[in-house]
């Protein structure tokens with residue numbers, strides 16, 4: 001089965017995507033294209049070559065702006081200034097019927113590779129995710145993200161530590 005991860009384009013059928021999280025579905029359906037046009041975020045979709053309009057999963061990347069060093073766990077603070085430029089994995093979701101087949105990991109690793117490439121051009125020391133719930137936070141923790149002390153649903157990772 002040929003798979004590819006592509007920039008969101010008009011040919012992709014955002015309306016039929018469902019991951020059983022209404023906020024993540026609605027964002028892809030109603031907001032992702034507007035954000036793309038306004039350069040607020042970039043969305044990438046996983047599709048099969050044989051059904052290129054059907055979105056198996058997606059993620060979005062965005063600039064996070066400056067993060068205060070004092071909000072970070074000790075493990076992330078080392079050698080960093082008081083205000084830290086960072087990026088966000090703004091959303092990640094896999095269609096309900098396609099979950100638990102490895103696509104979430106595939107998308108996450110692809111997002112990390114793009115973050116590394118972006119950081120090599122413009123800098124950016126940390127990558128953050130805002131998990132929707134404790135279960136999602138557990139998914140991210142498997143890949144090295146560490147929760148912020150005051151907000152366990154926000155997790156960070158040093159760009160230098162990305163795989």
Ligand SMILES: CC(C)(COP(=O)(O)OP(=O)(O)OC[C@H]1O[C@@H](n2cnc3c(N)ncnc32)[C@H](O)[C@@H]1OP(=O)(O)O)[C@@H](O)C(=O)NCCC(=O)NCCS
Nearest residue numbers: 092093094099100101102103104105131132135136138139
């Ligand atoms: C969370 C989500 C992206 C995971 O995608 P997925 O395709 O089902 O995950 P994968 O099949 O790639 O799983 C990769 C590994 O993570 C594990 N995993 C999957 N979901 C997990 C979870 N919620 N908590 C902890 N581990 C999880 C899998 O068991 C697998 O580990 P293994 O290889 O040792 O078995 C997907 O379930 C989803 O879209 N959920 C709804 C939306 C959501 O909550 N998104 C998170 C945004 S905050």
